Amino acid sequence: MGLYRDHVLPRLVDATCGIAAMEPHRWRVCADLHGEVVEIGFGSGLNVPCYPAAVTRVRAVEPADLAWRLAADRIAASGVPVERAGLDGQQLPFAHDAFDSALVTWSLCTIPDPVAALQEVRRVLRPGGTLHVLEHGLAPDEAVRRWQRRLEPIQKRIAGGCHLTREPGMMLETAGFTGVELEHFYQQDGPRALGAMSLGVAVA
Secondary structure: OHHHHHHHHHHHHHHHHOOHHHHHHHHHHHOOOOEEEEEEOOOOOOOHHHOOOOEEEEEEEOOOHHHHHHOHHHHHHOOOOEEEEEOOOOOOOOOOOOEEEEEEEOOOOOOOOHHHHHHHHHHHEEEEEEEEEEEEOOOOOHHHHHHHHHHHHHHHHHOOOOOOOOOHHHHHHHOOOEEEEEEEEEOOOOOOOOOEEEEEEEEO
């Protein structure tokens, strides 16, 4: 699995998460980012073109070396300084209250302990700082949930541990965030089992 994880999976994620249908959601979730930003699960930098002018610097947390290399052109074309500054969202190498905003997109599904990662994000956000979230997870409809439970073992195997049945809102509240405001919807393209989305913000 090492060859697949290190050399194939980052390219697969770059291709599947980089489809045009995802782009409007990225622009929406990034719109109100500002100041010093930490992005968890930076991947190949697909969010970089969506950073608003109010962002002064981004510290990127990304474990995959190939994903970071795939991000090089996007980072070079950006007016926002981006620095790779961590490998594990569950153990962030930053001081308390270091950031104004945080961003996580389609990453909580694969982090082994997503609540621990969210607690770390809350720790490094300044009081009142905002976490901007775009994730897929447990569907609102039971018929879709049944398919998600059936497909999840396969999804985890081929997509780097990606879960289909995690609940972003519940994880945010468990991690101690307040003011959690998430919009739930289905991605229009593709199967609903993979496209139950949550987009919004939570306050540290």
